[in-house]
Amino acid sequence: MSERQPTLRERQRSETRHAIQAHAVRLFTERGYDAVPVTDVAEAAGVSAMTVYRHFPTKEDLVLVDQPTGLIAERVAASPTTWPVPHRVGGALVAAATALTVGAEAAADRRFLLDCLRLMVATPALRARHLEREYAMQQAVVEALGIDPADAEAAFPARAAVSACLAALHTALTRWAEDDGGTELPELIARALTASFGPDVLRAA
Known part of the structure; x- marks a missing residue:
């Protein structure tokens, strides 16, 4: 039986999540974790702060990659x-x-x-x-x-x-x-x- 392929909505959600996290880690690395508010991450990723929190309930979650x-x-x-x-x-x-x-x-x-x-x-x-x-x-x-x-x-x-x-x-x-x-x-x-x-x-x- 073939593995189920992700839907368009699931792919878009995954891409948004990846983009937010990539911008967050870049900013944290450049300026320091404590110096970067979530609003700056949202701005860099081109989304709202609410969208960031929808994918990452806490600021810490932006860095802690999903463990395998x-x-x-x-x-x-x-x-x-x-x-x-x-x-x-x-x-x-x-x-x-x-x-x-x-x-x-x-x-x-x-x-x-x-x-x-x-x-x-x-x-x-x-x-x-x-x-x-x-x-x-x-x-x-x-x-x-x-x-x-x-x-x-x-x-x-x-x-x-x-x-x-x-x-x-x-x-x-x-x-x-x-x-x-x-x-x-x-x-x-x-x-x-x-x-x-x-x-x-x-x-x-």
């Missing part, structure tokens, strides 16, 4: 259930980073992501919102593992392992931004996971 939670969760769910949790989640993180940042087609997204990460590292309010989103990602990944959240005995060690994997991801993302993408993100994630779980974490179990 769905892609990561899908890869986790498709991994063998016999593998240890760090193997399943670590492999999914590296695979998602490869898909999103490696290759000519990902060049523009790669630069945009780097700009967003640098803003996040430098802005306390953005770091706080990032932690909220990371918690949501943790919940989604635990569910993708096929573990019943109501089963406290099973869910607790899974959450602990997933949290450790996401901490390794965060460390890799921060280093990637500091190095301006000098090292490929999948390599940094693999190194962070290896430091946390040992050299076998990304090998098939």
Whole structure:
């Protein structure tokens, strides 16, 4: 069965959202996050402030790109259930980073992501919102593992392992931004996971 194609309205909404966010990140990078009001973002994007807030409920949301939670969760769910949790989640993180940042087609997204990460590292309010989103990602990944959240005995060690994997991801993302993408993100994630779980974490179990 073929995948449903987005409607014209959905494409227009996506294009508007992308344009608003691109102008916002450019202005924040040039002038500083706290120095740019949402009205300036709206003016640069050629839309009203109400339109900006319709797509991005808070100013922080303009910088915090949608984390690839769905892609990561899908890869986790498709991994063998016999593998240890760090193997399943670590492999999914590296695979998602490869898909999103490696290759000519990902060049523009790669630069945009780097700009967003640098803003996040430098802005306390953005770091706080990032932690909220990371918690949501943790919940989604635990569910993708096929573990019943109501089963406290099973869910607790899974959450602990997933949290450790996401901490390794965060460390890799921060280093990637500091190095301006000098090292490929999948390599940094693999190194962070290896430091946390040992050299076998990304090998098939």
